[in-house]
Amino acid sequence: MKSPPQSPAVRVLLVDDSPIIRLGLKAALEDYPQVAIVGEAGTAAEGVALAEKLKPDVVLLDLRLPDQPGFVACRELGKRVPGARVLILTSSADERNVQQSIAAGAYGYLLKDNDGATLAAAIRQVASGRSVLDPTLADQVVRMVRRGSELSPVDKISSLSLQEQRVVALLTAGQTNKEIGEELGLTEKTVKNYLATIFGKLGIARRAQAAALYTEAQADRS
Secondary structure, eight states: OOOOOOOOOEEEEEEOSOHHHHHHHHHHHTTOTTEEEEEEESSHHHHHHHHHHHOOSEEEEOSOOSSSOHHHHHHHHHHHOTTSEEEEEESOOOHHHHHHHHHTTOSEEEETTSOHHHHHHHHHHHHTTOOEEOGGGHHHHHHHHHHHHHOOHHHHHHTSOHHHHHHHHHHHTTOOHHHHHHHHTOOHHHHHHHHHHHHHHHTOOSHHHHHHHHHHHHHHHO
């Protein structure tokens, strides 16, 4: 009697700026044939470029990268490699990072202190389209959702830094990223990164939503 055919291994791209962490991840996953590491990168830009080339099933992505935050890279991966699902693997349990990652399109958020079995299982879950959240973060996410639903537009805009509020004000005035950069002395890329952070904090995905929130907050303040 023939044994059932094996499912193909989940193809994984590692994106972490630490070579030691990447080596440890490969060692932790080598006993799980259902997972195949197909590439690794140390920066967000390298990760996105490799994902475009290799078309992995899952991108295991750190939040702290030298060129841009991981959730910004996550958003970029969603645009340029929509077939690759992102699983955030980080040492940060900060609920704002969880919120920004989910808003950026991550399928999962896992802490680095998990063992190889947990990581392999999470990778397979994400590859199949299911969401994964580190069990230690469940209470934080519930609080985050409740608080988000209770916040007024004024509270949401006030949660932004002063520079982020300036960016939103100029966006609401109809300025492009380039014009905002010229006004604030920033590069266009820096403005784009600011907007990704702002969208994550506000739990939104589009410029029009940011402009509407800012306008409503200004009206409530008057």
